[in-house]
Amino acid sequence: MNKNLFLTLSAFLFLFPLSGKATGTYRPETSVAGFIQLPGSGRQVYDFNPGWRFFKSDISGAETVNFDDRSWEVVSTPHTVELMPAEASGCRNYQGPVWYRKHFVVPAETKGQRVSIHFEAAMGKQILYLNGKRIQEHIGGYLPFTLDLTTYGVQAGDSCLLAVFVDNSDDKSYPPGKRQYTLDFTYHGGIYRDVWMIAKSPISITDAIESQTVAGGGVFVHFDQISEKSAQVCVNTEVQNENTRSESVIVETTLTDADGKIIRRISGKLSLQSGEKKIIRQQMEVKNPKLWSPDTPYLYRVQSRLKKGNQSIDGGITRVGIRLAEFRGKDGFWLNGKPFGQLVGANRHQDFAYVGNALPNSQQWRDAKRLRDAGCTIIRTAHYPQDPSFMDACDELGLFVIVATPGWQYWNKDLQFGELVHRNTREMIRRDRNHPSVLMWEPILNETRYPLDFALKALDITKEEYPYPGRPVAAADVHSAGVKEHYDVVYGWPGDDEKEDRPEQCIFTREFGENVDDWYAHNNDNRASRSWGEHPLLVQALSLAKSYDEMYRTTGLFIGGAQWHPFDHQRGYHPDPYWG
Incomplete structure (x- = not known):
């Protein structure tokens, strides 16, 4: 077994042992690009972590389709470019170029949807090649980036090669910028966070980062008039139409408690020209809200769905906590109306x-x-x-x-x-x-x-x-x-x-x-x-x-x-x- 995969599985099993019986073992929910999956929403999320081939160094032609990568190590992301001793400070970690390659087939059930690859982060500078062609670059090691396969002509059922060049070398041109040998932490290399394939309708909720909309993009939940008696839950949802024709959709927003019981549901209609994106603003009142605090971290769930008729074509769940935080100067920090x-x-x-x-x-x-x-x-x-x-x-x-x-x-x-x-x-x-x-x-x-x-x-x-x-x-x-x-x-x-x-x-x-x-x-x-x-x-x-x-x-x-x-x-x- 690959050592990185073994360590990943070992860490998981230590906290969450697998069992064939219903033991009640707790498994935390994982969000993907800001959303927890909503069954039946129309959005499909695939784990894109397994099955990468990895090479630690630079090598000519690694981006080409016909390059022979059979001798490369097979790894899963999240991945580190090398396993380090427990005490390995002092720039002992590898800094330099590495390559990842993945051969994959776009699932047939994504037909009619737009498909993208979402990287939660990779360290340093990244260059992405799709089927041998240089597609995009990203710099920075701590924030997500997305490759839109559909934009480059990829369709359901296609066989593809994704090659990713990653370089964690010192580079003063982008943050943090400081050379590692003068740094109090390390630039550990690799595609070190999760990677996902996301398939969604051509009319869909945008990605909060990819949209590049100030105070917009995706679903933005905020609150007003918060007290122990009531609170206003405000949900801004940005929708984009990437079809070639005008479209109308219903934006349905449902607020539930932690157990899934519906508290409020509200719907609104959006009409969009081809290529247009709009924000719909919806507001709901919650009576006697359970307020979030460190001692009572209660999470409500905002279910977002785009619908055409009765069919849901996109959506997801946003977990939110209703709370009022105030910094009152000489009176200190107040939470939910109390010191x-x-x-x-x-x-x-x-x-x-x-x-x-x-x-x-x-x-x-x-x-x-x-x-x-x-x-x-x-x-x-x-x-x-x-x-x-x-x-x-x-x-x-x-x-x-x-x-x-x-x-x-x-x-x-x-x-x-x-x-x-x-x-x-x-x-x-x-x-x-x-x-x-x-x-x-x-x-x-x-x-x-x-x-x-x-x-x-x-x-x-x-x-x-x-x-x-x-x-x-x-x-x-x-x-x-x-x-x-x-x-x-x-x-x-x-x-x-x-x-x-x-x-x-x-x-x-x-x-x-x-x-x-x-x-x-x-x-x-x-x-x-x-x-x-x-x-x-x-x-x-x-x-x-x-x-x-x-x-x-x-x-x-x-x-x-x-x-x-x-x-x-x-x-x-x-x-x-x-x-x-």
Whole structure:
């Protein structure tokens, strides 16, 4: 058995053992391109992970149809380009080009539908070849991209070759941009997240990212007038007609409780010219809503269907949580009309021993479960958007999330670099805006000196992409350009709330617990390897306990912080892992 596949299956079976009997084993739902599958909707989703052939290096002609790839390793995605030792920091991971090839037949039952391949992420730079032809490029390692097969003439029943060139080499032209040997994490290579084939009607709900519509695309659920007595659920659905003729469809939106019981159903008609896309806005009132919180993470389900007559031609399910989050300055953070107290949690990098970034969805869920069981109520993603299944888990388990745009201690003065950061920010908001777990956006580059106009545009983007009440707020370091004067929440420290020049906004510590005296050594009491024995681990635990205690020292303006870092992770610049 392929080693990567074995590790993936082992991680899955550890948490979710298979059984021929009805044991009641819990299996988390997996969303695909923002939707959980809705039976009978007309949209078909296929697991495109198995059956890739893989070659670690560059090789001439790998994109051609007649290239002989029979000697290549057979792998499944999520895939890492090499299995690494448990302690493999210091740029020991492979950086450079790799190839993936997959021969496949488009299912016959997709006849009459538009078919695309959806990649949740691949590390670095990607070039896609379809049947030997160079089709498209994508840069960046943390956000999804889609190949529309139908646009290039592929039809149901066709035999195809998809070749993907992936390169995780250092590249200063796009975020994060920093060379790995000076980086505090690693660019583990490969197609390291899930890949899906999606078939849907020519008249369909658009993809939130591919649509490139500001505050639009796909299904966008937001809320208004939230109280314990009632709440307004607002659903914006963007539909596109890719037929050659005008079409009319019914957009049916159904709100159900967690068990599937229908609460409200509403329908509206859309007429679209060929090639046209429109947004329909629908609103429903919920009486006595069950409000989402870390202690009661209740999820409603929005079922979206496009219908022609009685036939459903496209649709999906969006899980949502109704909640009202307020940052009231000196009065602190309030949730659902009541003071919440401190938001205390941790940062999280996405890599894992041996497999790099290629964690299965079960391991993503287990990481979130461990963090919540440890008492965390908030997670800051370090320093990039993370796997969709991790976001799904945070919704379900009651973890708030700060979603960060990719970047760390690096600025490129080339204007194109800043624009690519802004593009990443728009795409991460479009991907994650429906998650009740998302509390803040971090739309700037972490620990980076950036210009004022960049910071102000980054803030404007968060408001443009989520222009409704109760939006997730924007957060950044209080001393960075434009932040103290304009941002919604500022990053600072316990005691900043008692200074004469204290900010008016709520203050949150993005990283606490680090007592570093030498960045190139482990001379601090919050890091300890398990191999060092019991005493260093006790010192580490007591150090972190003291740091956690400081998070509760507040006048109200200071609202908590996220520990750096609960899990071991590999680093580029240092020969040892971070021992969390």
